[in-house]
Amino acid sequence: MTSPHSRIRPAAVTPRRVSDLAAALGAQVPAADAGVTGVASDNRAVQPGDLFVALPGARVHGARFAADAVARGASAVLTDAAGVEELAAQGVPFHAAPASGVTAAAATGAAATGAAVSGAAASGTAASGGDEPGGAGTGAPAVPVVVVPDPRTAAGPAAAHVYGSPAESLATFGLTGTNGKTTTTYQLDHLLRGIGHKGGLVGTVETRSGDRVLPSVLTTPEAADLQAVLAAMVEDGVDSLAMEVSSHAIAQHRVDGIVYDVAGFTNLTQDHLDFHGDLESYFAVKAELFTPARSRRGVVVVDDEHGVALAKRAEVPVATLSTGTGVRPLDDSADWTVSDVAPDGTGSAFTLTHADGRSLRTRTSLPGGYNVANAALAVVMVLESGAPFDAVAGALARIDGLAATVPGRMEVLASRPRVVVDFAHNTEALELALAALRPTTAGRLSVVFGATGDRDPGKRPFMGAAAVRGADVVVVTDDDPHGEDRASVRKAVLDGAHEALAEDGTTVEITEIADRAAAIAHAVAAADDDDTVLVAGRGHETIQEIAGEDHLLDDREEARAALAARQAEIAEQAELAQDRALTRDFRLTTDHTAVDPERTN
Ligand SMILES: CC(=O)N[C@H]1[C@@H](OP(=O)(O)OP(=O)(O)OC[C@H]2O[C@@H](n3ccc(=O)[nH]c3=O)[C@H](O)[C@@H]2O)O[C@H](CO)[C@@H](O)[C@@H]1O[C@H](C)C(=O)N[C@@H](C)C(=O)N[C@H](CCC(=O)O)C(=O)O
Ligand SMILES: Nc1ncnc2c1ncn2[C@@H]1O[C@H](COP(=O)(O)OP(=O)(O)OP(=O)(O)O)[C@@H](O)[C@H]1O
Known part of the structure; x- marks a missing residue:
């Protein structure tokens, strides 16, 4: 079984200086510098040369694990002031910048381990800020620490910086909504491949980059892991990304550092209220995906009232899609509409028409009206990304429509x-x-x-x-x-x-x-x-x-x-029936009295 700490990562990364990273994040530059070649926000996933992003969690502060991260080879830490206090409390030797929000308590903690807090640098080290202090007996070299007010919002941009902004080399498609994200992502990937892309995929079931496939732990990975996957995709020659964006991911800034070329919305029903509090907060988080910080344009299914509301409040250009398969009837005023849905094999055939008259007929192999909506959304997202209509229609004819098998979905x-x-x-x-x-x-x-x-x-x-x-x-x-x-x-x-x-x-x-x-x-x-x-x-x-x-x-x-087993049972029964028939025929030909072997008297 794959370990939950397994990650897809690029094989080769050009080292970035911590000083450049700090400047890119608008943070104070630490007294000492180092090169980083990767990013991890969980100590168990740290590889030598990584920036360890110590996040304040609901249960624990990630800085609690910084000593282990450094022991595994982390060459720098990104955290907040509370994280620095935790580092100092643990006696992890570090270099921070003096005016970086490190509190007096942390400075005291650092000083208590013998740090020299002077000049431009505050060093939580036992010696005078050197690289080989003996602070609290860890014996580890002091690592530069970049201090930011909110490490969650910094984690995505920091990882994007380290990995060279990989999202910018991909055509990026992000799907959100309560139901249908996984299904639509697979259909999107299928169609993107159909029009000639080498597709990468991130979602609930698995993460795929070229030949590298890993079962997923989260629907949307943590920012550090996500940027690493995107960098691996670029390395693998992948040029398009179909991915699920959960509401947890938006709220926790896991997708910060990505501006999707096209964001898609499936639907919204009650879910995850333990996390979001109420339906409106849940909706507001999803709506954030349709702002310029997160996407360039959107496609919104308006089969429910939340879709209608989202199309109105979106801050990026949005194309609406009405399929008539949801709780709202077909809305003729939508940009794209679905018509003539008919059974076709295991799934359905349907016609997709733009308000300007462009139209194509295609099919999905998955049963149910909602899979027509998912399939139509995948097609419209590709069209709205700028793919030529004829190329998409031609590819759909060649690849048998939206025929992707989605693991465990119908x-x-x-x-x-x-x-x-x-x-x-x-x-x-x-x-x-x-x-x-x-x-x-x-x-x-x-x-x-x-x-x-x-x-x-x-x-x-x-x-x-x-x-x-x-x-x-x-x-x-x-x-x-x-x-x-x-x-x-x-x-x-x-x-x-x-x-x-x-x-x-x-x-x-x-x-x-x-x-x-x-x-x-x-x-x-x-x-x-x-x-x-x-x-x-x-x-x-x-x-x-x-x-x-x-x-x-x-x-x-x-x-x-x-x-x-059912097949074997049927075969066995057929064999028994044949044996009985043969026995009967044999008796009929050898005995003048017909005897039915089934009869016991
Ligand atoms: C509610 C929620 O989303 N919690 C996420 C959050 O947990 P948390 O704030 O409690 O973090 P924490 O456990 O206090 O740890 C704080 C930091 O210390 C680090 N740490 C922690 C322990 C350790 O040994 N070493 C270590 O480095 C953690 O990686 C983290 O960076 O941050 C953790 C890592 O940063 C996530 O693993 C965790 O997801 C939990 C496991 C989870 O179940 N999330 C679900 C609800 C989720 O996100 N689901 C959505 C899909 C929803 C859907 O549509 O179905 C998803 O995108 O998967
Ligand atoms: N557009 C849709 N509307 C309503 N239900 C759907 C839709 N698409 C799929 N479903 C149903 O919802 C369930 C989950 O589908 P899928 O995995 O594609 O959605 P998801 O958004 O990724 O959900 P999750 O985050 O729980 O994995 C399946 O049982 C499927 O039959």
Whole structure:
């Protein structure tokens, strides 16, 4: 398994001087200088020659780990005044600038370790500011410290400086919104490659730069890691970037240092209020992506009211897209509209038309109206970046439309029975996923799902009800129980399911199977060829956390194993039936009395 501290980094970086970096950030230049060839904001990811960005966190100040970062070879530190105090308290030898916001307490701490605080430099060192002080016995060389008021806002620009502003060498596309970021990012990447780009991708599932692929820990990486990925992309000859920009990332300045060529907005529904407080604050953070500091132009889906509001308040030129697949009806006044949506294979075909009359017809292989919206958004973002219309239309015809497979997003693993793995892990997504699959299911629609433990308990009964209302067969199992009692999580889901069943008076088969792999096996084994089995909730995820322990579990692998077992069972039954038929024929030809081997009397 990949370590959470693995990073994609460029192999060769031209060293930058700390003095130049400080000047670029508008900070005081430290007394001593050094060269830096990388940036890390977590000590466990530090490589020799790195600038260690010590961020004030919600739980701990990163400066707490500075001694270890320096021991790993960090050649400089970027932090705030509180970080400097922490360095001094730990006896990490350092050089700062005197007027850089270092408080008296820090200066005292530094002096207490024998520092000379004089002239242009305040040195938290045991000696007189030399490079080899013995401060607090660390034995490490003193490192220059750049002090800024807010290291989070400085981290992106600092990393961009060290890596030579890599975003400027890429055509950059940033996607935000509550749902659809991952899906649209893959479709964007597919189309960008179709028109001749060598695409790079950053998002919830993975980070891709050329042949380098790494599973993601965050949807949007920390600023230092993100700039390193972009530099690796430039090194790998990548020339376009499709990436997800989470609201956490905007709020925490992880994307500072990038001005996207095109920003895209999918939709907004209630989510992440534990972090943002209320829906309006959540929306305001997303809207920041559509300001000149963060993007050059935008494409906004106006299928919900937040899209309409965003198009009005955006501070960059925005093209609106109405698809008629969301909560708002088709809006003819939008710049781009979708029409003539029709079933096409596993997905849909649709026509995309600009108000000026330009029009193209294409398709997405992913089921559901919302995937038409995601696909159309990807096309419009590429067109709004300035790609010629004919080139885009021609590429779409060549590459079979928006045909990218998105790991764990409506990922179709088999067609008879159809088995689909999807990331739907809240009520709305579950409803939409089931509604998307219903029209193309000739037989029964089954759903295998559970709810996450330790998170948002309120949604559990609603998810149970949504399953009963959308499916014919409901198998309730474990999702990620985390530390919570598994049975009680399932019970809350089942209560909602049974309540909906009683209210609606419908007949839906409800089964509880705690073990997720067994639940998937059960649903697949019971499915007829015309049925669809939706395995919802975990998508691409491969680790299930139960009572604090990680277990390997990939819904797609379990579904494939279940399909193979079902196939083997069918083959075995066919063989048995053939054997029985042969035995019967043999007896008929050797005995004048026909004997049915199935009969026991
Ligand atoms: C709420 C949130 O976003 N928290 C992020 C925040 O944590 P924090 O402020 O608590 O940081 P902290 O743990 O106090 O650490 C402070 C500093 O010390 C460093 N440190 C800490 C420990 C250590 O041993 N060594 C070390 O160097 C940390 O790297 C950090 O720079 O800064 C940390 C690193 O700087 C992030 O890892 C952490 O993300 C946590 C893990 C997280 O779960 N974030 C989620 C909610 C998130 O960001 N999700 C969005 C997607 C949301 C969605 O749309 O679904 C995402 O973009 O992934
Ligand atoms: N445009 C959309 N509108 C509503 N639901 C969508 C849309 N696109 C995808 N979904 C559903 O939302 C879930 C997540 O999709 P996806 O991963 O593409 O979104 P995301 O924004 O990246 O979400 P997350 O940050 O949780 O990964 C899936 O279950 C998918 O079926």
